[in-house]
Amino acid sequence: MIIDAHAHCDVRFGWVHTPDVLLRVMEEGGIDQACITGLADVPGDDPDAYDRFVGALRAHPDKLHGYLRINPWYGEEAKALFRRAVAEDGVRGMKLHPTTIILPPNxxxxxxxxxxxxxxxxxxxxxxGDEPNALPLQIAKCAEACPDTNIIMGHMGGVFFFEDALRAAEKHPNLYLDPSGNPRPDIVRKAVDAVGAERVVFGTDMPAMHPNVEKKKVELARLTPPQERLVYAGNIARLMRLPGVPA
Ligand SMILES: [Zn+2]
Structure with a gap:
């Protein structure tokens, strides 16, 4: 069982990544289920983004699970939308992209x-990554301020800031590491050595990356079968409260 903890499904900015395209790439790469975000922050400039996103989740409830990509600048309106998304529309997580919302995580x-x-x-x-608003040490401050929220650090700081990502996760037990898109071939091994397999999740960052590239990084880490089960499915199933996934 492989669950992708970081995938994108949307049509925007020239990306044409409809649910059908995503499902085809998943099948090609042996991915059973994917946790997706859209490409627009909501609320925002794209009035159809929310419906497009929950529509994808509703059409494929056994395959696709969602993090709603939120824009904090909308304050109470955005909070109400997130509450509704979780209570009524099956959304299980939140996504924050510091470079598009133009706010650091702290x-x-x-x-x-x-x-x-x-x-x-x-x-x-x-x-x-290495953008000014997206540094691992800023995410560490956010994790420190929010000890009751589980935070997944997408891309682990990229190629230049991966060591900060490791140190941050060592310090904060509510931080999880997602090596998707990180170009270092040894990044999964480094993550597991730093915080244990219980806090590392497999992600692809489709469509920017292909599942086979990301799976190769897990293979190179030479995990034990129990560790591999946690990284490939168990951890994200626990975090997203996915039904019917063996831990
Ligand atoms: Zn991404």
Whole structure:
């Protein structure tokens, strides 16, 4: 069983990644289920983005699970939308992209949303990399301020900041590492050595990356079968409360 903890499904900015395209890539790469985000922050400039996103989830409830990509600048309106998404539309997580919302993860406005997700039992996937608003140490401050929210650090700081990602996760037990899109071939091994297999999740960042590239990084880590089960499915199933997935 392989569950992708970080995939994108949307049509925007020239990407044409409809649910059908995603399902085809999943089949090609041996991915059983995927946790997706759209490509637009909501609320925002694309009034159809929310319906497009929950429509994809509704059409494939056994295959696709969702993190709603939230725009904290909309304050109470955005909070109400996230509450509704979780209560009524089957959304299981929140996604924050610091470079498109133009807020660092440790900004007070962002922390309010990360806390809200924790109150609702939803994990928060935060993009990280070498952009000024997306540094692992900023995510560490957010994790420190929100100890009751599980935070998944997407991409583990990229190629230049992976060591900060490891140190941050060592320090904060509510931080999980997602090596998707990180170009280092030894990144899964490094993540498991730093925090244990219990806090590392497999992700592809489809369509930017292909599942086979990401699976190769797991293979190179030479995990034990129990560790591999946690990284490939058990951890994200626990975080997203996915039904029927063996731990
Ligand atoms: Zn991504």
């Amino acid at each position: 900004a007070p406005a962002v922390i309010e949303f990360v806390r809200l997700a924790g109150e609702l039992g939803a994990p928060v996937l935060i993009h990280s």
